[in-house]
Amino acid sequence: MTATDAALGGLRAMIASGDIAPGQRFPPEAELCVRFGVSRSSLREAARILSTLGVVEVRHGSGMYVSRLDPADVVRGFSLTVDLLPLEGLLQLLEIRRVLESHASAQAAARASDELVTRLHALADRMEAAVDLDELGRLDRAFHEAICDAGGNPTVSSLMEVFRSRGGHYRIMTSDHADPVRRASDAGHRAIAAAIGRRDPAAAATAAAAHVAQTEYWLSRMKPAPDADPVAAPRGPERSDPAGVSP
Amino acid sequence: MTATDAALGGLRAMIASGDIAPGQRFPPEAELCVRFGVSRSSLREAARILSTLGVVEVRHGSGMYVSRLDPADVVRGFSLTVDLLPLEGLLQLLEIRRVLESHASAQAAARASDELVTRLHALADRMEAAVDLDELGRLDRAFHEAICDAGGNPTVSSLMEVFRSRGGHYRIMTSDHADPVRRASDAGHRAIAAAIGRRDPAAAATAAAAHVAQTEYWLSRMKPAPDADPVAAPRGPERSDPAGVSP
DNA sequence: TTAGGCGAGTCGTCCGACGACTCACCCGGC
DNA sequence: GCCGGGTGAGTCGTCGGACGACTCGCCTAA
Numbered sequence: 071m072t073a074t075d076a077a078l079g080g081l082r083a084m085i086a087s088g089d090i091a092p093g094q095r096f097p098p099e100a101e102l103c104v105r106f107g108v109s110r111s112s113l114r115e116a117a118r119i120l121s122t123l124g125v126v127e128v129r130h131g132s133g134m135y136v137s138r139l140d141p142a143d144v145v146r147g148f149s150l151t152v153d154l155l156p157l158e159g160l161l162q163l164l165e166i167r168r169v170l171e172s173h174a175s176a177q178a179a180a181r182a183s184d185e186l187v188t189r190l191h192a193l194a195d196r197m198e199a200a201v202d203l204d205e206l207g208r209l210d211r212a213f214h215e216a217i218c219d220a221g222g223n224p225t226v227s228s229l230m231e232v233f234r235s236r237g238g239h240y241r242i243m244t245s246d247h248a249d250p251v252r253r254a255s256d257a258g259h260r261a262i263a264a265a266i267g268r269r270d271p272a273a274a275a276t277a278a279a280a281h282v283a284q285t286e287y288w289l290s291r292m293k294p295a296p297d298a299d300p301v302a303a304p305r306g307p308e309r310s311d312p313a314g315v316s317p
Numbered sequence: 318m319t320a321t322d323a324a325l326g327g328l329r330a331m332i333a334s335g336d337i338a339p340g341q342r343f344p345p346e347a348e349l350c351v352r353f354g355v356s357r358s359s360l361r362e363a364a365r366i367l368s369t370l371g372v373v374e375v376r377h378g379s380g381m382y383v384s385r386l387d388p389a390d391v392v393r394g395f396s397l398t399v400d401l402l403p404l405e406g407l408l409q410l411l412e413i414r415r416v417l418e419s420h421a422s423a424q425a426a427a428r429a430s431d432e433l434v435t436r437l438h439a440l441a442d443r444m445e446a447a448v449d450l451d452e453l454g455r456l457d458r459a460f461h462e463a464i465c466d467a468g469g470n471p472t473v474s475s476l477m478e479v480f481r482s483r484g485g486h487y488r489i490m491t492s493d494h495a496d497p498v499r500r501a502s503d504a505g506h507r508a509i510a511a512a513i514g515r516r517d518p519a520a521a522a523t524a525a526a527a528h529v530a531q532t533e534y535w536l537s538r539m540k541p542a543p544d545a546d547p548v549a550a551p552r553g554p555e556r557s558d559p560a561g562v563s564p
Numbered sequence: 565t566t567a568g569g570c571g572a573g574t575c576g577t578c579c580g581a582c583g584a585c586t587c588a589c590c591c592g593g594c
Numbered sequence: 595g596c597c598g599g600g601t602g603a604g605t606c607g608t609c610g611g612a613c614g615a616c617t618c619g620c621c622t623a624a
Contacts, residue, residue, distance in 0.1 A: 074577090082397070092403075098605060110579085111579090115361065123369065131585030131586035132606075139401060144398050150366075159472070162389075173416045225409040320609090356610070359607080359608060361575090376574095
């Protein structure tokens with residue numbers, strides 16, 4: 071049992087026992103040190119762990135506070151990691167994104183406001199007209215974010231934001247196949263917006279899944295391709311070949 | 318820009334640039350300190366952040382290494398947080414679990430080996446016979462883990478393990494309604510195993526979703542219930558009322 | 565050849581100090 | 595009386611040095 075572990079356990083116990091409620095402040099570091107019997111360095115490392123996980127928040131000159139323990143905040147800490155993941159890991163994340171975003175789209179379709187539908191079509195318009203790739207990335211994120219937010223689960227929304235944060239998948243726009251990719255992407259956005267406009271959850275889910283699958287498809291083609299063509303090895307029953315995109 | 322941020326950025330840059338490949342060792346702390354112009358304390362806090370996120374691994378007496386950057390490992394770091402989440406956050410996580418585990422079950426059904434089906438039914442047998450609640454929790458985790466592993470996405474499997482790690486949801490087994498909960502849970506496991514045995518992805522997905530929804534239902538009843546009966550406010554089209562469980 | 569010791573290298577922890585920041589309190593001006 | 599700014603105690607951020615614990619390659623001796 072290392073000193074940092076002891077401090078970590080002590081802090082977690084104080085939270086778990088309800089001793090310190092969300093939003094409340096911990097005693098100062100010096101006091102916690104004597105309570106746990108560790109040095110300030112070890113205590114600070116333990117605090118750093120919890121702050122990385124989004125459990126506590128340390129404010130310079132003020133003190134250490136328990137965060138609201140909202141899963142959406144917790145999830146956000148991952149954005150630091152996602153840009154470091156290799157391609158193989160990204161594909162696993164994209165499969166999760168496909169499933170969850172499909173789900174969120176269905177939820178959004180079931181409860182969409184007229185404002186949302188108008189907004190989605192407006193974003194689709196601007197995406198089709200965009201020339202700057204950065205601009206395109208921003209619009210794309212806004213489009214999907216609006217849908218996820220309407221899905222009603224903030225954790226899902228936050229998780230999708232993290233997965234999407236690596237805007238790098240738009241680098242495929244600079245590859246040789248930029249044009250068909252772009253057209254298929256625009257069509258996908260239209261299909262999703264239309265399904266949500268019709269308040270058709272099943273259609274929205276299908277359209278969203280196909281849209282993400284399209285990204286998966288193009289991204290998987292950037293793999294070194296160790297043995298087989300990715301198309302010949304679909305990864306499951308839901309893996310639909312993006313219509314109109316395959317060569 | 319704080320000193321810790323500087324060190325964090327430096328370390329991340331070394332990884333992102335491919336300067337240090339996965340599995341390789343960083344220079345010793347002292348050298349990194351002079352390179353980034355920070356003290357050893359600050360460098361160690363930055364290293365602690367990355368090790369919490371699963372990006373690096375620090376071995377006592379040996380050095381700091383870049384991890385394999387496997388999303389499954391990264392996700393695992395969350396288990397420390399999950400048991401601190403309040404009930405409301407748990408419900409958001411359960412919705413994600415419902416969606417992802419439903420997906421994994423469909424995948425598993427599409428590619429199930431005979432061994433898997435045998436194993437699932439054996440686990441279901443033991444769960445029905447179990448009397449110890451800890452034993453029951455272990456069997457339940459093993460059952461769902463086997464399915465997720467067969468789903469083929471290690472990240473999903475790891476994520477589900479984290480969500481499930483809070484075995485606490487089995488505390489509902491000690492509530493007044495322990496008996497119907499237990500019966501419904503057993504029936505749910507049977508239904509999932511049977512669907513996978515029939516290699517029926519759609520049925521497996523539905524059965525898995527219903528099984529998790531059942532947990533959501535009972536857990537949501539433990540809420541302070543601010544205004545309405547949870548049953549009167551379903552959270553989406555997929556939210557099926559667990560058959561045979563409702564009062 | 566091999567088992568064991570040994571020592572250099574590295575991380576884990578502690579201590580003391582000082583600067584930076586926050587916040588509540590106090591005081592003077594309006 | 596009200597408001598604004600100064601001020602000081604409290605707290606976190608960072609630094610430097612020191613020493614113990616652990617790892618691992620090397621070397622010695624059986």
